[in-house]
Amino acid sequence: MxxxxxxxxxxxxxxxxxxxxxxxxxxxxxxxxxxxxxxxxxxxxxxxxxxxxxxxxxxxxxxxxxxxxxxxxxxxxxxxxxxxxxxxxxxxxxxxxxxxxxxxxxxxxxxxxxxxxxxxxxxxxxxxxxxxxxITALKVAEKQAVSQAKRLAETFSSMVGAIALAIEKRDPYTAGHQRQVASIAVEIGRVMQLGKDQLFGLHLGATIHDIGKISIPAEILNRPGALSAPEFMIIRCHSGVGQEILRGINFLWPIADMVWQHHERMDGTGYPQGLKGDQICLEARIIAVADVFDAIISHRPYRPGLAIEVALAELRKGRGTLYDPEVVDAALSFLEKVGSEWHRTHLTYAEALSA
Ligand SMILES: [Fe+2]
Structure with missing residues (x-):
C-alpha cells in the first residue's frame, strides 16, 4: 500500500x-x-x-x-x-x-x-x-409497508362490501345500480389514465355512492307513480346523509366527498351545495356521469329502462354544462363501442386494484 x-x-x-x-x-x-x-x-x-x-x-x-x-x-x-x-x-x-x-x-x-x-x-x-x-433494513421496511398497504386496502374493501350488502338487503335496486355505476366509473377512470390507487378509491366510493338512500322510506324509493315535491326533497337529501354516515371514517380516499358531491353539476345547478367545476372532486364528476348513464338505461318502478342511445344523447347534451367534458369523452369512448354490452367491463375490487 x-x-x-x-x-x-x-x-x-x-x-x-x-x-x-x-x-x-x-x-x-x-x-x-x-x-x-x-x-x-x-x-x-x-x-x-x-x-x-x-x-x-x-x-x-x-x-x-x-x-x-x-x-x-x-x-x-x-x-x-x-x-x-x-x-x-x-x-x-x-x-x-x-x-x-x-x-x-x-x-x-x-x-x-x-x-x-x-x-x-x-x-x-x-x-x-x-x-x-x-440497505436490507430499508428494503425489508419497504416490503412491510407494501404488505400493510395491501391489507389496509383489503380491509377498506371488506368494509365497503359490508355496507353495500346492508343496502342490498333493504333496496336491491340501489345495490345493483351502485355496482354498475362502480364498473362504469372505473372504466372511465382507466380511460382517463388515473393511477391504480385513485381507481381503487373511485371504485370504493362509487360502490356506496347512494348509501344515504338508507334513510329514505322504502315506499318513496319504490313508488311507481310521480313523486310529490316534499318527497323529492327527501330523496335529494340522500347525498348529504351519505356524507354524514361516512365522514367519520378515515378513508385513504375522499370517499365522503365523492358521495356528497355525486349530484353536483359543472354549471352549479346540482345539489346539495351547488358546487361548480373543479370545486367538485374528480371522482364525483366521474361517478355523476356513470350514475346518469346507468339510471337512464335501468328499469325503475315508474318506467322501463330507456335505450342506450337515450343515455348517450344525454351525456353529449350535458357535456361541458352539466358534466365534465373530459369525463364524458372518456365515457363515450367505450360506451359508444360496447353499447348494451357495456357490462362486460365489470370489474371486481381486485381487478380495480391491479388495473
Ligand atoms: Fe344518488
Missing part, C-alpha cells in the same frame, strides 16, 4: 459501507475494515481480501453471494454483469457515477446492497471508489 492509499485507508475505515479503491485497470488497491469484516463473516477465501486482484474479473466469476436458489443466483449474475459495465464506464470516463441496488442473499438471510461507483480526479493512483452499502 502506498502512502497515498494509506491515507485513504484511514478515511475509508471510518465508513460502514464496504469500500474498495480500484486502479485504472480495475485492480483492487485497498479495501476498508467493513469490507474485510464482511469477507470474514461470509467465509470469503480471497487472498488479502481481494487486494491485488482485478475486481472486474471477480465480478465476471461471482462467488461472494450465496443465493439459495437458481433464480436468485441468475439475478445476482445479471447484477454482476451490469456492475462490470457500470465500473467500465467510470474507468473509461464516459460516466461520472454509477449506482445499482442488488440482492446478495446469504443462506441465513435475504440481503440487499446499494452499489455506488465514483471516479477519482485524474492523476491519482486510485481511479475508482466502489462502495457497497447494506
Amino acid at each position: 502506498s502512502i497515498q492509499t494509506e491515507h485513504y485507508g484511514a478515511v475509508i475505515d471510518a465508513l460502514t459501507a464496504h469500500v474498495a479503491l480500484l486502479d485504472e485497470f480495475g485492480g483492487i488497491v485497498a479495501v476498508n475494515e467493513a469490507w474485510r469484516q464482511f469477507a470474514d463473516a461470509n467465509g470469503s477465501r480471497l487472498p488479502n481480501y481481494g487486494v491485488g486482484s482485478n475486481y472486474l474479473e471477480m465480478l465476471r466469476n461471482p462467488a461472494g453471494c450465496t443465493g439459495d436458489n437458481s433464480a436468485t443466483e441468475s439475478e445476482e449474475r445479471r447484477s454482476a454483469t451490469t456492475v462490470v459495465a457500470g465500473i467500465s464506464s467510470i474507468l473509461d470516463g464516459s460516466c461520472p457515477k454509477f449506482q445499482l441496488e442488488y440482492p446478495c442473499h446469504a443462506p441465513w438471510e435475504e440481503r440487499w446492497f446499494l452499489l455506488t461507483v465514483t471516479r477519482f480526479p485524474p492523476g491519482a493512483l486510485v481511479h475508482v471508489v466502489v462502495s457497497h452499502e447494506n
Whole structure:
C-alpha cells in the first residue's frame, strides 16, 4: 500500500459501507475494515481480501453471494454483469457515477446492497471508489409497508362490501345500480389514465355512492307513480346523509366527498351545495356521469329502462354544462363501442386494484 492509499485507508475505515479503491485497470488497491469484516463473516477465501486482484474479473466469476436458489443466483449474475459495465464506464470516463441496488442473499438471510461507483480526479493512483452499502433494513421496511398497504386496502374493501350488502338487503335496486355505476366509473377512470390507487378509491366510493338512500322510506324509493315535491326533497337529501354516515371514517380516499358531491353539476345547478367545476372532486364528476348513464338505461318502478342511445344523447347534451367534458369523452369512448354490452367491463375490487 502506498502512502497515498494509506491515507485513504484511514478515511475509508471510518465508513460502514464496504469500500474498495480500484486502479485504472480495475485492480483492487485497498479495501476498508467493513469490507474485510464482511469477507470474514461470509467465509470469503480471497487472498488479502481481494487486494491485488482485478475486481472486474471477480465480478465476471461471482462467488461472494450465496443465493439459495437458481433464480436468485441468475439475478445476482445479471447484477454482476451490469456492475462490470457500470465500473467500465467510470474507468473509461464516459460516466461520472454509477449506482445499482442488488440482492446478495446469504443462506441465513435475504440481503440487499446499494452499489455506488465514483471516479477519482485524474492523476491519482486510485481511479475508482466502489462502495457497497447494506440497505436490507430499508428494503425489508419497504416490503412491510407494501404488505400493510395491501391489507389496509383489503380491509377498506371488506368494509365497503359490508355496507353495500346492508343496502342490498333493504333496496336491491340501489345495490345493483351502485355496482354498475362502480364498473362504469372505473372504466372511465382507466380511460382517463388515473393511477391504480385513485381507481381503487373511485371504485370504493362509487360502490356506496347512494348509501344515504338508507334513510329514505322504502315506499318513496319504490313508488311507481310521480313523486310529490316534499318527497323529492327527501330523496335529494340522500347525498348529504351519505356524507354524514361516512365522514367519520378515515378513508385513504375522499370517499365522503365523492358521495356528497355525486349530484353536483359543472354549471352549479346540482345539489346539495351547488358546487361548480373543479370545486367538485374528480371522482364525483366521474361517478355523476356513470350514475346518469346507468339510471337512464335501468328499469325503475315508474318506467322501463330507456335505450342506450337515450343515455348517450344525454351525456353529449350535458357535456361541458352539466358534466365534465373530459369525463364524458372518456365515457363515450367505450360506451359508444360496447353499447348494451357495456357490462362486460365489470370489474371486481381486485381487478380495480391491479388495473
Ligand atoms: Fe344518488
